[in-house]
């Protein structure tokens with residue numbers, strides 16, 4: 001039983017379910033995975049172990065852009081436990097989970113999207129640009145000029161007035 005696919009981010013078409021055998025014929029390790037393939041050649045994967053699409057099918061350029069935005073977002077919430085003193089009852093996983101929610105809520109608010117829409121796998125190329133720009137501005141606002149490609153401070157910096165991040169030293 002497959003869930004309803006999201007329309008293609010490239011052409012608006014409705015993709016059909018397929019498997020890794022069709023998408024990556026040279027990767028037998030992916031044959032068991034499900035994908036949604038549009039008539040225009042765009043595709044998207046599924047949540048691990050499910051037939052539920054991650055988002056809207058995309059061509060290579062958009063998949064790459066989404067990956068870049070995703071990386072910026074990951075860097076922010078994944079580093080959250082480093083921003084706190086050790087101790088207390090919250091585990092690093094809980095701190096990351098809280099930070100992840102905040103990061104995506106922040107982005108959804110700025111992009112005027114619902115939380116369901118605010119996933120990089122749903123983005124088109126313009127939204128990738130917008131998302132990258134917003135996260136970059138957010139980081140710049142915290143005191144360090146940078147691009148989305150560099151590593152650096154996050155919105156969860158414990159003491160934003162302190163020394164610049166390691167990456168800028």
Ligand SMILES: [Zn+2]
Nearest residue numbers: 008011038040
């Ligand atoms: Zn398409």
